[in-house]
Amino acid sequence: MSHPIMFDEADAALQRIREIALAFPGAAERISHGRPNFFTTKTFCYFGGSERGDHVGARHDRAILIRPDPVDEPALRQDPRFFEPAYLWPAGWLGFDVPAGDVPDADWSEVAELIDASYRVTAPKTLVRELDARAVEGD
Template sequence: MGHPVMFDEGDAALQRIREIALAFPGAAERVSHGRPNFFTTKTFCYYGGSERGDHVGARHDRAILIRPDPADEPALRQDPRFWEPAYLWPAGWLGVDLPVSDRDDSGWTEVAELIDASYRVTAPKTLVRELDERTSPAG
């Protein structure tokens, strides 16, 4: 028996995460442990999760789990908006709830930047180069 589905296919925030995540070279989506996750050869973003420790079971359904850039990780860990996700925290993953408003452009810009950083940490170098070529002024 598989895990129960823990997301709503019609969730507007999930649709926005899909638009961001699936725009990366080689990115695909699958459902794992009842939640959408986005990957190349490794997962770079989960949609939804729960906190570790005393909060296990406290679901964050409108959140992303990401692997931060190692240079940014200490600062993110000091930011009270970020939390350690159950099971994934030992591997350096962090969770953050999504902006309350789908119209919060600055919040969604940050979400896109966090997903970009996570992609760069987990994706093969060839795909990161392809991303850089796409986004460079000469590309």
């Protein structure tokens, strides 16, 4: 059974997420369960999801679902801006509502950092080394 599409292709926030996520080495996009997800060998970011629990209609259509760095996870769980996404929370995933796509870049820096951390937790070590080498070359 296929899932209905649960995102707007024209959403400016999705375009910003794509720009960030697809810049990582080996990153690609696919639609899974009706939502975009970004992956290498494993998914590192979903766009949109729902909240854990009995919340009828507790959808977060403009959110990212990420795997935080294990060192940062306890602090992020205390931050009220984060939520436990349905189905993924037992594996350490968290959700974060993103700003509208047309807000200034400064408001997107935290989003980029969260996606970067999730990429580093899920991507193969060779791709993380490639990412780090790019950063050194850019300095």
